[in-house]
Amino acid sequence: MLSTDSYAALLAQSRNAGADFAEVYVERWRRRQLRTIDGRVEEATSGIQLGAGIRLFFGEDVVYGYTNDLSDAALSELVASLASVRGAGDDVGRPDAAGRGGIDLRKLDAGPDVHAPTVPFEAHDKRWRLERLRELDAGARIAPEIKQVEGRLLEWEQDVWIANSEGAYVEDRRVRTRLIGFAIASDGSETQTGHAGPGLSMGLELLEKYDPAAVGRKAAELAMTNLRAKPAPAGTMPVVLGNGFGGVIFHEALGHLLETTGVARNASALSGMVGQQIASPVVTYVDDGTTPNGWGSSRFDDEAAPTERTVLINKGVLESYMVDRWGALKTGYRPTGSGRRQDYTFAPTSRMRNTFVTAGDTPKEKLFEGIEFGLYAKTLGGGQVRPGSGEYNFAVNEGYIIRDGEIAEPVRGAMLLGKGPDSIKKIVAVSDDLSNEPGMCGSLSGSLPVEVGQPHLLVSDIVVGGEA
Amino acid sequence: MKVTEAKAWLLARAGERGVELEVLATTDRKLSIEAQKGAVNDVSLSSSGGIGLRVVTDGRVGYAYTEELSEAALAWTLDEAIANAELQEDGSVTLPAGGALGRFELVDEGLSAPLQEKKAATIALEGKLAADGRVQSVQYAGYMERESEVEIASTTGVDGAFRTGLASLYSALVMREGDSVKQGYERDAQREFHQLDPGRTAQESLRKLGRHLGAKPLATGRRRAVFEPDVVATLLALFTYAVSGKNLAEGTSRLEGKLGQKVASELITIVDDATLPHGLGSRPFDAEGTPAKRLVIVEEGVLRSFLHNSDTAARTGQANTGHAKRSYRSTLDVGTSNLLLLPGGGVTLDSGVLVTDLMGVHAGANPITGDVSVQAMGMELVGGEQRPVEDFAISFNLFELLERVEQVGADVEPVAGFSGFAYVPSLAVADLSFAGS
Numbered sequence: 001m002l003s004t005d006s007y008a009a010l011l012a013q014s015r016n017a018g019a020d021f022a023e024v025y026v027e028r029w030r031r032r033q034l035r036t037i038d039g040r041v042e043e044a045t046s047g048i049q050l051g052a053g054i055r056l057f058f059g060e061d062v063v064y065g066y067t068n069d070l071s072d073a074a075l076s077e078l079v080a081s082l083a084s085v086r087g088a089g090d091d092v093g094r095p096d097a098a099g100r101g102g103i104d105l106r107k108l109d110a111g112p113d114v115h116a117p118t119v120p121f122e123a124h125d126k127r128w129r130l131e132r133l134r135e136l137d138a139g140a141r142i143a144p145e146i147k148q149v150e151g152r153l154l155e156w157e158q159d160v161w162i163a164n165s166e167g168a169y170v171e172d173r174r175v176r177t178r179l180i181g182f183a184i185a186s187d188g189s190e191t192q193t194g195h196a197g198p199g200l201s202m203g204l205e206l207l208e209k210y211d212p213a214a215v216g217r218k219a220a221e222l223a224m225t226n227l228r229a230k231p232a233p234a235g236t237m238p239v240v241l242g243n244g245f246g247g248v249i250f251h252e253a254l255g256h257l258l259e260t261t262g263v264a265r266n267a268s269a270l271s272g273m274v275g276q277q278i279a280s281p282v283v284t285y286v287d288d289g290t291t292p293n294g295w296g297s298s299r300f301d302d303e304a305a306p307t308e309r310t311v312l313i314n315k316g317v318l319e320s321y322m323v324d325r326w327g328a329l330k331t332g333y334r335p336t337g338s339g340r341r342q343d344y345t346f347a348p349t350s351r352m353r354n355t356f357v358t359a360g361d362t363p364k365e366k367l368f369e370g371i372e373f374g375l376y377a378k379t380l381g382g383g384q385v386r387p388g389s390g391e392y393n394f395a396v397n398e399g400y401i402i403r404d405g406e407i408a409e410p411v412r413g414a415m416l417l418g419k420g421p422d423s424i425k426k427i428v429a430v431s432d433d434l435s436n437e438p439g440m441c442g443s444l445s446g447s448l449p450v451e452v453g454q455p456h457l458l459v460s461d462i463v464v465g466g467e468a
Numbered sequence: 469m470k471v472t473e474a475k476a477w478l479l480a481r482a483g484e485r486g487v488e489l490e491v492l493a494t495t496d497r498k499l500s501i502e503a504q505k506g507a508v509n510d511v512s513l514s515s516s517g518g519i520g521l522r523v524v525t526d527g528r529v530g531y532a533y534t535e536e537l538s539e540a541a542l543a544w545t546l547d548e549a550i551a552n553a554e555l556q557e558d559g560s561v562t563l564p565a566g567g568a569l570g571r572f573e574l575v576d577e578g579l580s581a582p583l584q585e586k587k588a589a590t591i592a593l594e595g596k597l598a599a600d601g602r603v604q605s606v607q608y609a610g611y612m613e614r615e616s617e618v619e620i621a622s623t624t625g626v627d628g629a630f631r632t633g634l635a636s637l638y639s640a641l642v643m644r645e646g647d648s649v650k651q652g653y654e655r656d657a658q659r660e661f662h663q664l665d666p667g668r669t670a671q672e673s674l675r676k677l678g679r680h681l682g683a684k685p686l687a688t689g690r691r692r693a694v695f696e697p698d699v700v701a702t703l704l705a706l707f708t709y710a711v712s713g714k715n716l717a718e719g720t721s722r723l724e725g726k727l728g729q730k731v732a733s734e735l736i737t738i739v740d741d742a743t744l745p746h747g748l749g750s751r752p753f754d755a756e757g758t759p760a761k762r763l764v765i766v767e768e769g770v771l772r773s774f775l776h777n778s779d780t781a782a783r784t785g786q787a788n789t790g791h792a793k794r795s796y797r798s799t800l801d802v803g804t805s806n807l808l809l810l811p812g813g814g815v816t817l818d819s820g821v822l823v824t825d826l827m828g829v830h831a832g833a834n835p836i837t838g839d840v841s842v843q844a845m846g847m848e849l850v851g852g853e854q855r856p857v858e859d860f861a862i863s864f865n866l867f868e869l870l871e872r873v874e875q876v877g878a879d880v881e882p883v884a885g886f887s888g889f890a891y892v893p894s895l896a897v898a899d900l901s902f903a904g905s
Contacts, residue, residue, distance in 0.1 A: 465861025
């Protein structure tokens with residue numbers, strides 16, 4: 001987007017102002033969103049997002065600024081403002097002579113882009129997209145109780161250019177597509193909802209991989225299940241967590257605690273525990289930014305570091321945190337290509353990519369054996385965690401009672417809660433049916449696409465919030 | 469191009485192509501400062517914005533936005549907006565006719581203090597927090613200010629602008645006492661920098677979080693509950709889903725057909741007041757240029773009005789209440805300005821559980837049905853004493869809960885939440901489901 005000379009000049013100016021490290025991040029997105037309700041267009045919108053974020057390190061201190069004005073003059077003024085808010089009267093780092101001679105940028109090559117779309121952003125007209133959402137709508141009409149169906153198609157094409165004062169320069173294009181079905185079922189007295197939402201790093205070929213009608217049907221089936229569900233029981237009980245989006249429990253209760261953003265501030269309940277047994281030995285937990293077409297994949301992170309597959313927990317032993325540049329500087333841990341941000345309006349922090357518990361060898365059916373009374377949390381909704389205390393909570397979207405080792409009647413409104421570091425010790429068995437699902441994760445550096453995943457898991461006891 | 473030129477360019481092109489166009493432009497300036505260990509360690513500043521287009525052609529509406537103001541980008545954006553409109557089969561939308569609204573200044577010199585003073589306030593906040601022996605980590609201690617210039621213009625004559633802003637101090641803490649560890653957030657937002665007080669924010673942060681240390685598990689059962697203003701603001705934000713004219717028009721409001729009927733205890737009066745003097749959410753007009761006014765939503769338990777913009781008003785046959793909400797990146801919605809729950813006779817703190825904080829409301833609450841099941845933090849009320857309790861969730865239906873309110877607090881607190889600004893007292897209900905151990 002900018003010329004190589006522009007990047008080099010901004011980085012040199014930053015170094016001359018005393019910055020120990022400088023980074024220029026430029027981004028341009030094109031987005032489309034189409035939303036239908038009952039097959040009619042409810043909302044059609046498109047947009048261009050464009051901006052630059054400049055980050056300067058003074059030792060471990062960081063100043064960050066962004067603007068939509070990408071002229072050389074405006075960006076140079078931003079660097080000057082950042083240096084000035086840092087303050088001449090403060091203890092600024094001294095100009096580094098090496099920074100004065102200009103910065104020799106070298107483009108990093110990550111090889112072929114395994115996530116590249118096969119259908120380009122300009123392909124098909126809007127009418128074609130609308131027809132796909134109408135197929136989703138038709139697929140959801142499985143019962144007279146289905147009162148309303150919403151379909152959504154999201155298309156993102158994000159181009160990023162990142163240059164830093166160490167001479168690294170990368171260009172990356174991230175194309176993501178997501179199809180979401182949302183169904184409302186009502187029998188006159190009760191109203192319940194269900195949704196399904198596949199998404200991957202690819203173009204509109206997503207709709208060949210996931211038949212829109214099947215996505216609609218899945219959302220509707222969940223709404224129908226919840227309609228006949230009884231209020232969930234409350235209390236402490238064994239819980240079998242479903243595969244796929246069931247992995248959100250680990251995302252919330254474990255993943256967030258392993259980001260150096262919290263670890264470095266000693267604000268994670270799992271700070272300083274590398275090499276220690278922190279989870280049950282049946283748990284191996286991985287964060288992989290390289291999964292081909294993964295919703296949370298990219299070739300480079302948002303700090304110009306190549307992404308990688310990071311084993312976080314190996315057989316219960318903590319092996320690595322998720323480490324961004326600032327986290328590496330602060331903690332000394334090896335960077336893992338985990339610096340991510342929603343867009344140029346955020347400085348990057350350490351974040352998850354595609355994070356999952358690896359498969360075990362227990363057949364799924366075995367997990368239920370011997371449970372007199374418990375909860376099968378087949379699919380989960382979102383949740384929240386306080387990394388300092390590890391306290392988490394999340395909603396069960398589709399739940400069933402387990403009675404005498406059998407999956408019994410559906411229940412709704414259940415909430416799982418507890419402390420992550422306790423719960424991960426209580427995982428007693430892991431099945432062999434790993435799957436991943438897309439979601440959006442909100443944290444300090446904004447809302448990001450991530451995958452969560454796991455096989456079916458048995459947790460010996462979790463507090464279930466429901467109707468007392 | 470600059471914003472003013474881009475606006476004029478777009479309105480002219482829209483005229484040539486025979487479509488109606490409304491342009492909403494926002495320019496934001498933000499500054500944030502964070503401190504650690506007695507010094508500023510993180511500063512962020514920005515100026516950014518963009519232009520949002522709402523096109524109407526033959527009654528059909530389409531949106532697009534751009535932050536790139538080149539002619540090529542503006543042309544792509546207008547093309548997309550028109551194509552998005554043409555995708556609809558039919559429609560009866562019209563842009564509201566308007567006139568010159570003028571330019572309003574809501575910030576004045578409120579944020580003009582020197583940078584050094586803002587840094588000093590941030591450092592003072594961090595220092596006062598870190599000085600407490602129970603604080604294991606000050607994750608964040610920060611200052612944030614934002615100024616926004618909002619401009620709106622349309623081919624149907626609307627033309628106006630206003631500048632607004634706010635300043636806030638915030639903290640995120642981890643506190644420990646023995647084995648008990650608690651984490652919490654606090655934020656104080658004001659119109660002007662000089663209304664902030666690092667000492668007050670630190671004290672509130674430490675009091676609100678520190679009281680939970682040493683919490684004991686709460687047994688499962690039904691009890692009386694008293695909700696603190698922060699929690700009440702969250703519940704009200706959830707309630708606004710049901711009074712949104714947009715959700716009414718889309719058929720997802722649980723309060724459809726309930727105008728004039730009793731939907732809450734007679735102790736409950738809910739107002740949205742965009743004209744509240746010095747209110748954090750005050751504005752001279754909404755996102756379509758409709759002048760602001762005070763709106764009674766629920767009066768002594770009776771539903772008096774939904775929140776409407778011009779479109780939802782037309783679709784439901786109700787009056788436009790001037791609650792259009794839109795950022796340049798989003799489509800037209802409705803939203804609150806300053807949401808008020810009027811104070812009552814006071815709440816008694818002699819029995820039950822004082823609910824101080826809800827976690828995971830975005831996941832545990834269904835705004836359509838009103839079913840809520842969320843993890844909470846609180847204090848058990850035993851006689852005149854408050855004892856911290858943990859590891860429990862509360863479950864209720866919001867609409868039933870509002871009908872069962874037995875007391876409303878006498879003192880209103882401002883709450884600057886993620887979903888807007890509220891001025892609310894505490895609430896008490898006689899009987900609530902608590903799930904614990």
